[in-house]
Amino acid sequence: DAKTTQPNSMESNEEEPVHLPCNHSTISGTDYIHWYRQLPSQGPEYVIHGLTSNVNNRMASLAIAEDRKSSTLILHRATLRDAAVYYCILRTITNFGNEKLTFGTGTRLTIIP
Amino acid sequence: EPEVTQTPSHQVTQMGQEVILRCVPISNHLYFYWYRQILGQKVEFLVSFYNNEISEKSEIFDDQFSVERPDGSNFTLKIRSTKLEDSAMYFCASSGPTGQPHADTQYFGPGTRLTVL
Numbered sequence: 001d002a003k004t005t006q007p008n009s010m011e012s013n014e015e016e017p018v019h020l021p022c023n024h025s026t027i028s029g030t031d032y033i034h035w036y037r038q039l040p041s042q043g044p045e046y047v048i049h050g051l052t053s054n055v056n057n058r059m060a061s062l063a064i065a066e067d068r069k070s071s072t073l074i075l076h077r078a079t080l081r082d083a084a085v086y087y088c089i090l091r092t093i094t095n096f097g098n099e100k101l102t103f104g105t106g107t108r109l110t111i112i113p
Numbered sequence: 114e115p116e117v118t119q120t121p122s123h124q125v126t127q128m129g130q131e132v133i134l135r136c137v138p139i140s141n142h143l144y145f146y147w148y149r150q151i152l153g154q155k156v157e158f159l160v161s162f163y164n165n166e167i168s169e170k171s172e173i174f175d176d177q178f179s180v181e182r183p184d185g186s187n188f189t190l191k192i193r194s195t196k197l198e199d200s201a202m203y204f205c206a207s208s209g210p211t212g213q214p215h216a217d218t219q220y221f222g223p224g225t226r227l228t229v230l
Contacts, residue, residue: 034218043117043204043221044156087156100146100169101206101219103156 136205
C-alpha cells in the first residue's frame with residue numbers, strides 16, 4: 001500500500017475551522033484517498049473520500065492537490081465531538097472491490113473549548 | 114441508520130482458552146472484516162471474508178484464528194488458544210456493495226475488548 005504521512009497531533013479551538021494535512025507523494029493513478037476517524041473508545045468511522053476533485057459531505061470537505069500528492073481534510077466548524085484520531089488512507093481498488101484498510105498512526109486532533 | 118454490532122463488549126479469558134467474538138454486520142453487506150487494536154497502537158487488519166471464504170488475511174491471522182459466518186446474520190472470530198499478546202480491541206467491519214467499489218466504505222462495530230490473563 002502506498003504510504004501516507006500525517007502530523008502526529010494538532011489542536012484547534014472550538015467552533016473554528018480545522019485543516020488536517022496528509023502527504024501521499026507515492027500515490028498511484030488508481031488510489032482513492034479515504035479519511036476515517038476514531039473517536040475515543042470507539043471503532044473507526046468513515047469521514048470522506050475522493051479521487052481527484054474536491055469533495056464535500058455533511059461531515060467535512062476534502063481538498064485534493066492538483067498533483068494528488070497531498071490532501072487536506074477540512075472540518076468547517078470544529079466541535080468538542082470532533083476530537084478524535086484522523087486517518088488518511090489510500091485505497092487501491094481492484095475489480096474485486098473490497099480492500100482492507102491500512103491504518104497509520106493518524107493525527108490526534110484536540111479541540112480546545 | 115443501520116449499524117454493525119458486536120458482542121460481548123468485554124471478554125476476559127485465561128491464557129490457553131478458546132474465545133469466540135461475535136459480530137452482526139449490516140444486513141445487506143457482503144464483505145466482512147476483522148481488525149484489532151492493541152492498546153495505544155495502530156488499528157491492524159486481520160482478515161477479510163466474502164462469499165463464505167477468506168479473501169485476504171494478514172500475517173497476524175495464523176492457525177489459531179478462524180472466521181465463520183454460521184448463519185445469515187452473524188460473523189464470528191474464533192481464537193483457539195489465547196495468548197497474552199492477543200489482548201486487544203477487536204473490531205468487526207462490513208461493507209458494500211454499492212455498485213461503486215471505490216465507494217464501498219467500511220462500517221465498524223464498537224469493538225470487543227479482549228483481556229487474556
